[in-house]
Amino acid sequence: MSVSSADYFNSSDALLEIIEVIQADRPVAERRLQVGQHLLHILRAQTFVSYVHGPNGPFLDPIGINMGKEALDAYDNHYRHVDIVTPVLFRQGGASRISPPFDSKEEFVRDFLHSRGMYHGMNFFARPPAAGKADLRIWRNASQGAFTDHEVRLLSGVGGLIERMWSSPVPDTDVQLTPRQAQVAELVTAGLRDKEICSRLSLSLPTLRTHLRNIYHKTKVNNRAGLAAYYAQYRH
Structure with missing residues (x-):
């Protein structure tokens, strides 16, 4: 150019x-x-x-x-x-x-x-x-x-x-996800959709959504983008 x-x-x-x-x-x-x-x-x-x-x-x-x-x-x-x-x-x-x-x-x-x-x-x-x-x-x-x-x-x-x-505060707390919840969070962070996650983890769609609700509650996020942001920052 x-x-x-x-x-x-x-x-x-x-x-x-x-x-x-x-x-x-x-x-x-x-x-x-x-x-x-x-x-x-x-x-x-x-x-x-x-x-x-x-x-x-x-x-x-x-x-x-x-x-x-x-x-x-x-x-x-x-x-x-x-x-x-x-x-x-x-x-x-x-x-x-x-x-x-x-x-x-x-x-x-x-x-x-x-x-x-x-x-x-x-x-x-x-x-x-x-x-x-x-x-x-x-x-x-x-x-x-x-x-x-x-x-x-x-x-x-x-x-x-x-x-x-521009300074930013760093939270000093974290939450513990179960091994299955961590797998779900990792795949959400990787950009997989619900059907792909179900296939990868051999889960039914209702079971996956239960895991997601529990993860959202633990991490205090309310959607997939929020979970991806949280997990990318605070994963163990």
């Missing part, structure tokens, strides 16, 4: 401004919003969302640019439970990109992403995940095209700086 001198210097200025924002003595939520504004400018993107990682996964304290409260509430109340994209990027950690198929029939992609003009995404998640860490989620419309390797490296640098400079 060729970059003009003007684009290069504009991007350099914006990166310096991002660094200044990250280092500023202001509330983290305010700094997340300002970082998002700069990233949208540099990356020629339209939508920015950022959450903080908490006990139930990476879903606390959402802020959005071109993603209003109604959409954030819809995601929290329903779509994050059918989100097939975020858990994949979360497990990868760091900066990664994704462009779901334009003709996807998945509910989250079709009814939440594409219906809001989000076709090409790039996320940054702390690796390993930790309570208090902020993530960065950026989306482009269909006409802008997929993110490049260069842009992934740029987001990785910004996210890595945030990860190092």
Whole structure:
């Protein structure tokens, strides 16, 4: 990808401004919003969302640019439970990109992403995940095209700086899962769906769902993404 001198210097200025924002003595939520504004400018993107990682996964304290409260509430109340994209990027950690198929029939992609003009995404998640860490989620419309390797490296640098400079509390408690519960948690974290887990562990679907309910209760999470986040961080 060729970059003009003007684009290069504009991007350099914006990166310096991002660094200044990250280092500023202001509330983290305010700094997340300002970082998002700069990233949208540099990356020629339209939508920015950022959450903080908490006990139930990476879903606390959402802020959005071109993603209003109604959409954030819809995601929290329903779509994050059918989100097939975020858990994949979360497990990868760091900066990664994704462009779901334009003709996807998945509910989250079709009814939440594409219906809001989000076709090409790039996320940054702390690796390993930790309570208090902020993530960065950026989306482009269909006409802008997929993110490049260069842009992934740029987001990785910004996210890595945030990860190092914004402190996060580390919980000092843990829970004990039974061996079978640990197997289920491991397969959920690996991204397997219910039928695949049942086949792998020779379980009936009702039995699997009983295990999941018990695991959610023990770990104080309320969905698969939250369990994956918890298990990735606190497994023995």
